[in-house]
Amino acid sequence: MSQILIEANSLSHSFDYPLYSDISLSLDEGQSIAIVGRSGSGKSTLLHTLATFLEPDSGTVKLFGRDIYSLEIDEIELLRRHEIGIIFQTHYLFKGMTGRENINIASLLADEPLDSNLLKQLEIEDVIDQKIGDLSGGQQQRVSIARVLNKQPKIIFADEPTGNLDSETATLVMDVLLDYIEKNTAVLFLVTHDDVIARRCDFHYRLEDQSLIKIK
Numbered sequence: 001m002s003q004i005l006i007e008a009n010s011l012s013h014s015f016d017y018p019l020y021s022d023i024s025l026s027l028d029e030g031q032s033i034a035i036v037g038r039s040g041s042g043k044s045t046l047l048h049t050l051a052t053f054l055e056p057d058s059g060t061v062k063l064f065g066r067d068i069y070s071l072e073i074d075e076i077e078l079l080r081r082h083e084i085g086i087i088f089q090t091h092y093l094f095k096g097m098t099g100r101e102n103i104n105i106a107s108l109l110a111d112e113p114l115d116s117n118l119l120k121q122l123e124i125e126d127v128i129d130q131k132i133g134d135l136s137g138g139q140q141q142r143v144s145i146a147r148v149l150n151k152q153p154k155i156i157f158a159d160e161p162t163g164n165l166d167s168e169t170a171t172l173v174m175d176v177l178l179d180y181i182e183k184n185t186a187v188l189f190l191v192t193h194d195d196v197i198a199r200r201c202d203f204h205y206r207l208e209d210q211s212l213i214k215i216k
């Protein structure tokens, strides 16, 4: 039987104005969801809330069936280290180090050796020993995605992961992410401006008027 990996119930959040109220969602193993919405609608806030980094004003978030905002800090740290992978629009790599060194630093924590297939799939095997500063933006982003997937997390959060990529590279990145979640029975929670990318997920919602409106 498949397991619900992300379950959010009745989440609400406001900063200067209400972002969303009473929204719920759930994702089973192997499923992907894309959230679109205008800038400032609260997409990143929702992602941070689901990803253990920001307690909601109200509502609950369960990852692997566990209510994350009532866990002890060491339990949350274990989840973050081993089970959760986060991909950002900007890659946050160490510029003076090679791609391999960047991936190894993150993977040491999770105790995973470098997966050469992943590098092949992302088409970065030939540049992995070059310094990050010498790579193109698209190559840098693919290294940062390899760094996350190499830890083999069960839950991937991606905040505009293809925002700085040309459409061909964006397609490649989506191919790799969707293949990863299928093979690892993981889940993908994706925030994007790109409807072409969003349509490829199992579920597609728009965050608008404080609600999640179902597109697919």
Ligand SMILES: Nc1ncnc2c1ncn2[C@@H]1O[C@H](COP(=O)(O)OP(=O)(O)O)[C@@H](O)[C@H]1O
Binding pocket: 015, 016, 019, 037, 038, 039, 040, 041, 042, 043, 044, 045, 046
């Ligand atoms: N930590 C914070 N403190 C105060 N306001 C914030 C904070 N984070 C985000 N906001 C505000 O909340 C709104 C939604 O931000 P965000 O979730 O980043 O939207 P999106 O990702 O959809 O562009 C924005 O107006 C932003 O300035």
Ligand SMILES: [Mg+2]
Binding pocket: 043, 044, 045, 159
């Ligand atoms: Mg955002």
